Amino acid sequence: MPLQIVHHPDYDAGFAVNHRFPMSKYPLLMEALRLRGLAVAGALSMPEPAPAARLKLAHAADYVDQVIACQVPAKIEREIGFPIGPRVSLRAQLATAGTVLAARLALKHGIACNTAGGSHHARRAQGAGFCTFNDVAVAALALLAEGAVENVLVVDLDVHQGDGTADILKDEPRAFTFSMHGERNYPVRKIASNLDVALPDGTGDDAYLRRLADILPDLSRQRHWDIVFYNAGVDVHAEDRLGRLALADNGLRAREDMVIGHFRKQGVPLCGLIGGGYSTDVSALAARHAILFEVASRYA
Numbered sequence: 001m002p003l004q005i006v007h008h009p010d011y012d013a014g015f016a017v018n019h020r021f022p023m024s025k026y027p028l029l030m031e032a033l034r035l036r037g038l039a040v041a042g043a044l045s046m047p048e049p050a051p052a053a054r055l056k057l058a059h060a061a062d063y064v065d066q067v068i069a070c071q072v073p074a075k076i077e078r079e080i081g082f083p084i085g086p087r088v089s090l091r092a093q094l095a096t097a098g099t100v101l102a103a104r105l106a107l108k109h110g111i112a113c114n115t116a117g118g119s120h121h122a123r124r125a126q127g128a129g130f131c132t133f134n135d136v137a138v139a140a141l142a143l144l145a146e147g148a149v150e151n152v153l154v155v156d157l158d159v160h161q162g163d164g165t166a167d168i169l170k171d172e173p174r175a176f177t178f179s180m181h182g183e184r185n186y187p188v189r190k191i192a193s194n195l196d197v198a199l200p201d202g203t204g205d206d207a208y209l210r211r212l213a214d215i216l217p218d219l220s221r222q223r224h225w226d227i228v229f230y231n232a233g234v235d236v237h238a239e240d241r242l243g244r245l246a247l248a249d250n251g252l253r254a255r256e257d258m259v260i261g262h263f264r265k266q267g268v269p270l271c272g273l274i275g276g277g278y279s280t281d282v283s284a285l286a287a288r289h290a291i292l293f294e295v296a297s298r299y300a
């Protein structure tokens with residue numbers, strides 16, 4: 001069975017190449033996965049846009065309606081970082097549904113990854129920080145509501161703190177949020193996760209991996225997890241434009257192996273999301289995101 005990969009061509013909302021958000025990383029990631037022999041028949045699934053009712057499990061109903069109608073107030077669009085037109089709205093609905101679909105595939109096959117997702121700054125009331133809907137929170141709450149899972153773990157290793165996920169899931173005792181991130185990075189006002197680990201600027205492979213290796217067993221001792229959502233943001237990389245940390249490609253690869261290996265050896269289904277990554281060299285960035293899929297395929 002090849003690694004199950006969820007994708008959609010409309011994950012790319014077609015921003016200008018010089019936009020601060022490197023939208024072209026989505027088609028370039030798919031190209032990288034094809035080159036690596038991972039995007040093959042039997043591996044790929046495509047989501048339908050998420051229904052409004054599902055999005056409203058995690059988000060305020062008026063905000064969901066505003067995004068779907070492309071009538072988001074300008075103040076919120078500024079906090080998100082781009083205007084919500086038809087392509088961006090569709091993209092947000094698809095990426096969120098993609099994480100729900102990847103989670104279902106993970107429950108069935110043990111592991112699956114979405115070629116988007118990890119929009120962890122979207123809070124219950126609104127989007128922020130390049131995030132329109134919080135795909136992980138929507139998927140977690142959808143699976144819990146259906147009774148498909150009883151205990152959900154979020155492992156968020158994007159370099160930015162997972163404030164939106166923490167905000168949405170803070171009153172859900174069946175979900176546990178863990179964020180390890182750069183201390184001095186966005187968001188300035190962090191919303192506490194169940195467990196937050198803040199790293200100093202310039203943290204490199206060894207210190208990063210040692211810290212993570214200490215924490216993973218603690219997470220597993222808490223309770224039996226029915227699924228783990230893994231935000232594998234690559235903005236921890238030394239060459240990331242926004243990251244402030246200093247991981248190398250090998251460090252990223254070791255991180256993915258550590259996280260995925262840890263949970264798969266215990267039989268916990270894992271749903272991987274690409275999370276953040278910012279670089280003007282978008283091909284190099286896509287190759288960094290592809291590492292998640294290369295490592296995950298060894299556990300499929």
Ligand SMILES: [Zn+2]
Pocket residue numbers: 158159160233235275276277
């Ligand atoms: Zn990030």
